[in-house]
Amino acid sequence: MALQRVEFIETKIDAVRDCPGTKNHICCGYKTIDLIEGCPLSCSYCILKHYIKSDVIKVNRNIDHVINQVDSIIENDKSHIWRFGTGELSDSLVFDRRYGLNRPLIEYFGEKKRALLELKSKWAQIDHLIPFLNRFTIISFSLSPQAIIEKEEKRSSPLYKRLKAAKKAQDRGCFIGLHLDPIIIYEGFEKDYYYLVEDIGRILDLDRVIWISLGLLRFPSRMMDTFIKEKRRNLLYGEFIRGEDGKYRYLKSERIRVYKMLYDLLKNKNNGLFIYLCMERQDVWRESIGLTIEDTEALTGLFDKRIRYLYGGEL
Ligand code: SF4
Known part of the structure; x- marks a missing residue:
């Protein structure tokens, strides 16, 4: 891994925020915890380098302050079972x-037993955490076909290692999450995603997957120039439209087709899987997976239901 300078900070600014979501798209009511700003994995499509201008990776070591903020949210807003994650401005496990x-x-989450912590990663190193894991931590992996990992996620762990690490977390008694995001449309992608879903079904216990997100590639308009300059053929293969939020996305008809394909493949493996779309519009939800979701509040309610179903009276 290339060395980037890491700087430690002890900040008292707010590190816990609502996931920013995107205009006119349904969000899932997630809370993000900013422990690290910047990521050494440098995936080719990552939007972070366009938002974080510095080459220095900042690590917040004031964990007590972060925990106080999380605790205050859990204590003061009991309207939902809140889900917190550290994987918004970096990879949760890489450091x-x-x-x-x-x-x-x-x-903290294991003792509190009132909310869930999600550690989202492409870095399959969890052995050091195994003794400390509890049911209130969700180990999640972002998954892509190996062909994409080799070209666009070069510094991250290969697919089989991510799946193996996820299985270890399941064997330790945890639920795990899976994120097929970004899904990339390239020549022959259907076949590769078919085999990806086959691998997921073969290696993991699908009854212990708490959620799966699907999110097709989207990016701020200025990244298009970078993709062209770097000749990112995989990323430029599909047809794009620029949305109200200024981001490029695949055409709506394509998004519906691909979400439906993946939803059906996954549901055929296990009909009980909880699958959601990341930052999509109401009509795309309805036409791809047949769900009418009015807004963020409605989707957050569905997450509550899912968590209560799996945890019973524990949460
Ligand atoms: S692992 Fe995530 S945060 Fe890190 S470079 Fe890749 S997409 Fe960005």
């Missing part, structure tokens, strides 16, 4: 073995 940032959070 974890070196800096041990997640362990105090895992322990």
Whole structure:
């Protein structure tokens, strides 16, 4: 992995925020915890480098302050079972073995038993965390076909290692999450995604997958120039439209087709899977997976239902 300078900060600014979502698209009511700003994995499509201008990766070591903020949200707003994640401005696990940032959070959520912590990653190193994991931590992996990992996610763990690490977390008694995001349309992608779903079904216990998100590639307009300059053929293969939020997305008819294809493949593996779309419009939800979701509040309610179903009276 290329070395980027890491700077430690002890900040008292708010590190816990509502996931920013995007204009006129349905969000899932997620809370993000900013422990690290910047990511050394440098996926080709990552929007972070366009938002974070600095090459220095900032690591917030004021975990006590972060935990106080999380606690205040859980105590003051009991309208939902809140889901918190550290994977918004970096990868949740990439620095974890070196800096041990997640362990105090895992322990806090395990004692609190009132909300869930999601660690979202493409870095399959979890052995050091296994002894501390509890049912209130969701280990999640973003998954792509190996062909895409080799070209667009070069520094991250290969697919089989991500699936193996997810299985270890399941064997430890945790639920896991899966994120097929970004889904990329390239020549022959249907076949590769078919085999990806086959691998998921073969290696993982699907009854212990708490949620699966689907999100097709989307990016701010200025990234288009970078993709053209870098000759990112995989990323430029599909047809795009620029949305109200200024981001490029695949054409709506394509998005509906691909979501439906993946939804059906996954549901055929296990009909009980909870599958949601990341930052999509109401009509795309309805036409691809047949669900009428009015707004963020309605989707957050569906998550509550899912969590109560799996955890019973525990949460
Ligand atoms: S792992 Fe995630 S945060 Fe890191 S570069 Fe890739 S997309 Fe960006």
